[in-house]
Amino acid sequence: MAKTLQEQLLQAGLVDQKKAKQIKQQKRKQKKQTPRGHEGVDEVKLATQKAREEKAEKDREKNRQLQVEAELRSLQAQVKQIIEMNRIARNDGEVGYQFTDGTKIKKIYVTEAQQNALAKGQIAIARLEELYELIPKGAAEKILQRNADAIVLLNQQDSQEEVDEDDPYADYQIPDDLMW
Known part of the structure; x- marks a missing residue:
């Protein structure tokens, strides 16, 4: 035995x-x-429970990141759609309009009426991928709510500019579209 x-x-x-x-x-x-x-004490049960909790936490974090990315893609799609629907044709403009995009100076050709509207803030310049498009002020404000980086130029008219009382040239305004 x-x-x-x-x-x-x-x-x-x-x-x-x-x-x-x-x-x-x-x-x-x-x-x-x-x-x-x-x-x-069943150490195996404790270890598996801890592993389950850690995995659940990782999954929640991953889902949150995926949701944030989906929201960003949605906003980018909305911005692109607004620009494409509201773009203003430049009609082979002959006047060069220079503006800054970040640290670079860019130039697009617009008509004289569009140049005046840009200077007054009635039209804005928006970046659509690698191109620049002219859009109305209302559309630019909608885009600013979604993605401020897409708007390259939107001039604001400040009617309450502070003027020094002793300034001898206070009566003479400098035009925004002054060409040198």
Whole structure:
């Protein structure tokens, strides 16, 4: 018949009878101290629960990032649609209009009426991918609400400019479209 490990160790002379009894008593005490149904703290269950919680947190973060990206794509599509629907044809303009886009100076050709409207703030310049389009002020304001980077130029007319009382040239306004 199969002998237990303890009996085999006794026969081989590796453990004496006294040591075997002590080990048996320790096992019995240990069994009595743990409540039934709970054989110690189940570390595997704790580890899997922690792993599930971490995965759920990562999934929530990933979903939040995907939602933010989807909202950005939606706003970009709205901006593109507004520009395409409201663009003003330049009709082979002959007047060069220079403006700054970031740190670069760009130039587009517009008609004289469009140049005046740009200077007065009635028309704005919007960036559509690599091109620049003229759009009305109302459309530019809608785009500013969605993506301010798409509007390159929108002149604002300040009717309440502070004028120094001692300025001898206060009666003479400098035109915005002054060509040098």
